[in-house]
Amino acid sequence: MRIGVLGLGTITSALVEGIGNDGHTIIVSERNATNSARLSEKFRSVSVAKNQSVVDTSDVIFLGLTDGVYKDVLSGLTFREGQKIVSLMAGPQIAEVAPLVAPAQLVARMIPFPSISTGGSQILVFGQTELIEELFGARNTIFPIDSEDALADWLCVQAVLSPAVLMVQQAAKWLADQGADAESSERFVRELVGSSLLAGPCAPLLRALDTPGGYNQRLRDMMVDGGMTVHLKEGLKALQE
Numbered sequence: 001m002r003i004g005v006l007g008l009g010t011i012t013s014a015l016v017e018g019i020g021n022d023g024h025t026i027i028v029s030e031r032n033a034t035n036s037a038r039l040s041e042k043f044r045s046v047s048v049a050k051n052q053s054v055v056d057t058s059d060v061i062f063l064g065l066t067d068g069v070y071k072d073v074l075s076g077l078t079f080r081e082g083q084k085i086v087s088l089m090a091g092p093q094i095a096e097v098a099p100l101v102a103p104a105q106l107v108a109r110m111i112p113f114p115s116i117s118t119g120g121s122q123i124l125v126f127g128q129t130e131l132i133e134e135l136f137g138a139r140n141t142i143f144p145i146d147s148e149d150a151l152a153d154w155l156c157v158q159a160v161l162s163p164a165v166l167m168v169q170q171a172a173k174w175l176a177d178q179g180a181d182a183e184s185s186e187r188f189v190r191e192l193v194g195s196s197l198l199a200g201p202c203a204p205l206l207r208a209l210d211t212p213g214g215y216n217q218r219l220r221d222m223m224v225d226g227g228m229t230v231h232l233k234e235g236l237k238a239l240q241e
Contacts, residue, residue, distance in 0.1 A: 001025070001135075004058025006051060006073065008032040012064030012088060013039060014117035019135060020045055027054045052077055060084045060131065061104070067091040071100065079104035084131060086110050090155055093148050094127070108132060109148070111155065116140060124158075126151045156239040160232070168193055 003019070005012055005028045013035045016026060020043035027049050028036050036048045055061060055077050063085060065073055070089060074097070079085070083104035087097050090111060098106040108127030115121040119139030125132050126145045133142055145151045172186035196205060209216040 002059045004054040004061040006054060007064030008035040009064055011112060014114050015112055017117035027057050029054055055079055062086050062088055064088045074100035124154050156236050159239060
């Protein structure tokens, strides 16, 4: 498959890394010189070109442009009929982007995460999922979303990742401050939380950790009493609005 990539930030670069050895021909924008050079050196399948050359030589094009520049960039390019466009942009909706890439077809909005570079990423998709399944489904989990309003809600809730990572980091730092090895501390907390969550649904895990007077119950209750769940819901509501 001939794949083009416009915009080459952190997430888009991770996407390229995730399919770099899958036998595709991948042409990336030269806009981010550091990332484009790194990817072209790492993968024989990746080459670098100007934006219009990326469009001209690709059948599937991923848009990883920022909200502030996408209109100017896309309005200066000529697309052709038969091309499939996938937007990775969190802000603009399909109705805003589709006219800028016509007569090519904007088939989906896709929201990946950094772990797509190695597999095991969750991928949110609104639109046609078949192409996304073909390219990424073997190593990642696809979550089809049935409307752009719903996609906006899912985008809000994915923001829990950063505070969750911060909590893991701070717990590991506390352990290191008590004298434990810093690298081992972070690895322990990271793997403890990750493996526990991947083992199954949250409700039975919480019940298993609810030993009366146990460490987990006591810390959770202190954090809930301090407003943790209230702040979480307020924060999600603020993002939604």
